[in-house]
Amino acid sequence: MSIVVIGGGVIGLSVAWQSQRAGLSVTVIDPQPASKASHVSAGMLPPGNEQLYGQPDLLKLCMTSRARIPSFFEELSEFGPTGFRRDGVLDAAFDEEALASLGRQQEWQEPQGVRTERLTAEECAKLQPAFAPALGGLFAPDDGAVDPRVLNATLLKAVEDLGGTVVRQRAVRVENHAVTLDNGDTVPYDRLVLSAGTWTHYIEGLPEGTIPEIRPVKGQILRLRSDTPLLNVTARALSKGKSLYLVPRLDGELVVGATYEERGYDTEVTAGGTNELLNRAAAVLPEVGTLRLAEMSVGLRPASPDDLPLIGPTNVPDVFLSTGHFRMGVQLAPVNADGMVAYLTDGTPSDAVAPFTPLRHN
Numbered sequence: 001m002s003i004v005v006i007g008g009g010v011i012g013l014s015v016a017w018q019s020q021r022a023g024l025s026v027t028v029i030d031p032q033p034a035s036k037a038s039h040v041s042a043g044m045l046p047p048g049n050e051q052l053y054g055q056p057d058l059l060k061l062c063m064t065s066r067a068r069i070p071s072f073f074e075e076l077s078e079f080g081p082t083g084f085r086r087d088g089v090l091d092a093a094f095d096e097e098a099l100a101s102l103g104r105q106q107e108w109q110e111p112q113g114v115r116t117e118r119l120t121a122e123e124c125a126k127l128q129p130a131f132a133p134a135l136g137g138l139f140a141p142d143d144g145a146v147d148p149r150v151l152n153a154t155l156l157k158a159v160e161d162l163g164g165t166v167v168r169q170r171a172v173r174v175e176n177h178a179v180t181l182d183n184g185d186t187v188p189y190d191r192l193v194l195s196a197g198t199w200t201h202y203i204e205g206l207p208e209g210t211i212p213e214i215r216p217v218k219g220q221i222l223r224l225r226s227d228t229p230l231l232n233v234t235a236r237a238l239s240k241g242k243s244l245y246l247v248p249r250l251d252g253e254l255v256v257g258a259t260y261e262e263r264g265y266d267t268e269v270t271a272g273g274t275n276e277l278l279n280r281a282a283a284v285l286p287e288v289g290t291l292r293l294a295e296m297s298v299g300l301r302p303a304s305p306d307d308l309p310l311i312g313p314t315n316v317p318d319v320f321l322s323t324g325h326f327r328m329g330v331q332l333a334p335v336n337a338d339g340m341v342a343y344l345t346d347g348t349p350s351d352a353v354a355p356f357t358p359l360r361h362n
Contacts, residue, residue, distance in 0.1 A: 001025065003344060004179055004187055006171045006203065007195035007323070008033030010041075010148060010330050013155035014337040015193055015322055017076070020162040022341050027165040027187055029179060030196075034152035037197055040221055040299030042247040042255040043146040043330050044234055045069060046089050047114040048105075057355040058308060062328065063112050064352035065335035066143070072334040073146070079161055080154035083147030085250075090235040091243075092124050092134040094284060098238035102138045109140075116140050130230050131237075132284050145234040145247050148330050171196070173205040177318065180205075191344055195322040197302040198265070210314050212361045214324055216265050216300035220273035221257035222281070224291035230254055237284040244280045254291065256281050258299075267298045301326050305361060311339050312349070312357040320344070321358040 001024050005016045008030030016026045047066065052059045073084040093099040106116050119127065119137035127139065160166060167187060173180040179187045194200050198216040231248040247255040259273045274296050281288045304310050304324030309332060313320050322340050325332050339353030 001190045001344075002027070002188065003191050003193065004029060004189035005193045005195055006030070006179065007197060007200070008156070008166070009036050009195070009197060010034075010038035010152055010155065010333050011197075011322055011325060011336055012193070012195035013152060013159060014333040015195060015340045016164060017155055017158045017162070018337040018341050019344060020159065020164055021075075022345055024344065025163075026159065027167060027189075028159060029167045029169060029171045029181070029187065031168055031170045031182075033156055033166060033168070034149075037299040037301060038148045038152060038329055040219070040297045041148045041330050042221060042245055042257050043083070043148045043151070044089070044236075044245050044247050045143055045145050045331055046236070047116070047140040047143045048109055048112070053108070059112070060352045061309070061332065061335055061356065064350060065332050068334040068338065072337075076151075076154055076158060079158040081150050082154055083150030084144070085146070085234070086142065086144040088139055088141045088233045089143040089145075090119075090124070090127060090137050090139050090233055092128065092131060092137040092235055092237050092284070094132070094134055094237060094239035096135065097241065099135045101238065102136065106138055114140060115142050127233065128231055128235060130285055130287055131235075132286055134284075146330060147249060151330070171203055174203055174319070175205040189318070191318045191320065193320045193322050193340060193344070197323060198300045200302070200321070200323045206314075206316055206319065209362065210316050210319065211321065212305050212310065212324075212358065215303040215305075217303050217326070218261040218263045218266055219258040219299050219301055220261070220269060220277065221255060221297055221299065222274065222277045222293075223295040223297070224254045224256065224288065225294040226252045226254070226291050228252055230285065230287060230291065237280075239283070242280075244277075244284065246281070246285070253294065265300065267300065269296045269298055302329075309336065309356045310358040311336055311353055312343050312359070314358050315362055
């Protein structure tokens with residue numbers, strides 16, 4: 001069976017790779033694979049976040065993906081480095097409101113089987129000496145982060161090493177079991193996966209309503225650099241009702257993010273966005289001003305109409321959606337890929353995946 005995946009980000013590439021492992025023939029169509037939202041992403045893999053509160057189905061999806069992450073990266077490591085670190089995530093509180101929220105967070109996480117440790121101010125300082133004095137923290141030792149740029153490069157290599165085809169053109173139209181490219185060529189398929197993030201609903205040829213509009217949510221992300229890592233583990237700094245994520249790489253890079261802006265398809269880096277992230281980082285990392293400014297970039301998070309993923313068949317035979325993962329594309333890539341392979345091979349997806357069928361919008 002021939003599968004065509006439109007979209008070469010972490011979601012599309014993961015689906016393509018896992019489909020090949022299931023014995024399917026795969027073609028990926030993307031003019032610039034691994035260059036959009038997941039390329040910009042920090043790659044934090046936290047045990048949970050505020051987006052999951054009051055969302056039992058999304059929580060189950062995330063926890064299922066969290067359990068799958070170690071084996072997913074182990075399988076992928078056959079093809080190259082994955083950029084995966086499982087050395088813990090620290091949530092550090094810098095005001096009383098944030099400190100109180102850590103207690104509620106721990107109570108919420110424990111029933112999910114998430115192992116956490118409450119830290120005193122002194123213990124936070126020992127774990128992250130570069131931090132300004134925190135009031136306390138919550139450490140999740142079984143979680144971590146991944147470098148999406150390393151991950152995507154290896155996913156792309158895995159697809160090609162397993163005999164997959166990567167077509168570096170833009171898909172413009174779908175009809176009669178074929179995809180028309182911007183150069184006029186066509187690529188036939190038995191089954192099609194649409195995974196082009198915020199550009200998915202611009203693909204022509206399908207009946208109106210097949211693809212819900214995917215809203216772009218702008219996020220500006222800062223990359224700083226030093227000769228040695230400033231932080232020991234991935235962290236979220238909590239204060240004034242907000243969280244700032246700080247993801248260190250072993251090569252000395254520190255990813256700081258992110259802004260949240262409803263500005264359509266605007267991908268301009270702004271002085272205001274840079275200033276916001278630097279000021280928030282400086283409040284918790286006094287040495288941040290000594291780091292080199294390596295990059296300021298913008299990603300467009302793909303948000304579905306209800307801000308939940310779209311995973312599974314559409315009302316058009318043999319056409320599937322795998323998009324709309326909003327802020328959690330990297331985090332949900334393993335469970336999404338497993339679910340899509342189940343659909344593509346006429347199997348039954350897990351109970352965690354089933355609620356996210358695109359048909360809920362019809």
